[in-house]
Every structure is written in structure tokens, then in C-alpha cells.
Amino acid sequence: MTRYGMLINTLDCIGCYTCRVSCQRQNGLVPTEAFIHFLDSESGAYPHVKTEVVPVQCMHCDDAPCAKACPTSATYVTNEGIVRVDQDKCIGCKYCMAVCPYQARVINEVTGTVDKCRLCAAELAEQGTPNCSCVSACLTGCRMVGDLDDPESDIAQAVVSLNARTLTGDPQATIYYVR
Template identity: 40%
Template sequence: MARLGMLIDLSACVGCAACAVACKMENQVPAGASRLWIREREVGRFPNLAVEFRPEQCNHCENPPCVPVCPTGASYQTKDGLVEVDVAKCIACGACAAACPYDARFTNKKGGYADKCNFCAHRLAKDQQPACVETCPAYARVFGDLDDPNSEIAKVLKAAERSDVLRPDQGTRPKVIYLNAPSKKGLTQEVSDS
């Protein structure tokens, strides 16, 4: 079985939000909601400051806290490790959203169910890349099987100088992995969400 994941190279991301727009259009995300967003942070110390653009979304965790808390089984994990929502079973109770340490879920008010990134599962079924990967003009995203040593994602991850995940202290083992994040030395301050 594949272990699907995504790499996001923060040294390549320019914060254009093409990924977020592509996601909204591809998945018909209602106005005011997002499956993917961009955080902007100042990193470094004066006078050596830089801006980091960090796209965030569901991390498709190997140990997803959102799955066991779902009272109806609507939140589940596929054989490939994707964390999905069966909208027919979802009662929009919000338990999964409360359990997610990444704030990656929202209630789709139009449909009445929990919603989030699913790596464009409908596109994967047609052997296509997720819309955010295909759209990125900076080629900052790579998607594929993390366990296949011949896959592009495995090769890029192996060659990366630095890799990190969000909130490793949570023990969720995220499969959205950030490459080339600025050094954790120095002052960092979150500025805004796009």
C-alpha cells in the first residue's frame, strides 16, 4: 500500500495563494471557508528579516485524532492513509474539528457536514495530482508515495537539507512535510493569514 503525503518547499513558496484558489475552485468550497490557507510570518532578527509563506491544510496524519472521536464513523482513514469524511454519515457535531490540532476542519454550512482537504481524492482516482500541486507556479509542492524510494516525493525528501512538520509534539505523525523552513533560531512572529 502507498503512504501518500505532500512536501511543501518553503524556500520556493512565494505566497501567491494559487494553491488556495485552485483548491476552492476544484472542491467548490463555500465562500468564507477554506481547505487550504497561507500563513505569513516574519522570521529572523533585525536587520536580517525575511518573510515565510507557509501553506497549511489537513495533514492526513498517520495517527489522526479526528477519526476516533467521530461518533458515526464519518471520519475515517483509507488504505493509502488519507483521512476522509463520509458526508452521508456526518452529523456536523464538530467533534472532529475540536480534536484536530491544526484547525484544518470546518463545517460546510451549505452541505451540513465536516469538510477539509482530502488531497483531491477524486483527482487521485484518475491518476491526477491534487489541484494545489498542479497549480503551483513555483513548483513548491510535491505529492506521492512517501514509502516508494523511486517516487519523486521520496527523492526530494531524501535530498532536502531540512524537513519539519507542524506540531510534532502532538504525536499525530503528519504527512504534510515542510522543507527548508527558516532556522528556528531568532525571533519569529506570526503576522497574518491569507
């Protein structure tokens, strides 16, 4: 079975928002809705200050708190490790939004339901080769997507060689960062 995941190398991210705009277009989002938001991080002390742009989206947690909080089971985790939202079951209660540690959910202004990064799951299944719009659009190539459980995949090898980690340290999360 395939366990899709993403690697984001923040050392190469320039904060251009191309991934965000591409995602908005792909998913038909209005300008005020976005599945990707950015955190600006600063570390060190003068004169050795390091700044970093950290793109944040749904981490597709293995033990997703949003799925546990959903009273209608609209939010669920697929066998491939992708956290999905069944729009027909979502009642817009926002419980999932309240428990998401990444603030990665948005209200669809048209339907009143909650939505989030889908890891372009439908495209992944149809194309047979993983490719998300945010990955394709990235100007610096700092994003990659693939099968985390295939040791021969580019992403699995990059996670090891670049010592990538999840934001929380959870090895079962599907979004890895090089920082």
C-alpha cells in the same frame, strides 16, 4: 500499497493563494470555505529578519485525533493514509474541528457537515499518477505529491534531499515541509 503524501517548500512559496483558489474550484467550495489557510511566520532580529508563508491544510495524520473524536466514525483513515470524511455519516457536531491541531476543517455552508482537504484522493485513484489541483496550479512549483513509501519516487527523494519535516515531527504524517 501506496502512501500518498505532499511536500511543500515554503522557501519557494510566495503566498499567492493560487493553490487555495484551485482547491476551492476543484472541490466546489464557496469563497468563505477553504481547505488551505496561510500562516505568516517571522523569525530573527533586525536586520536579519526572515519572513515565511506557510500554507496549512489537513496533515492526514496517521494517528488522526479527528478520527478518534468523531462519534459517528464519519472521519476515518484509508489504507493509503488519507483522512477522509463520509458526508453521509457526518452530523456536523464539530468535535473533529475542536481537536484538529491545524484548524484544517471547515463547515460546509450548504450541508452543515464538516469537510477538509481530501488530497484529491478520487483523482489520484482515477489518474493512476498522483496530481492534486493545488500542486498543478502552484506558480512556483513549491508543491509536489506522490508515494512516500516508494524510495524511487520524486517526493520520497525530495523529502530526503531537502531534509523535509512534518510540522509536528511525526514521520507518519503525510504533509512534509521544507522551511
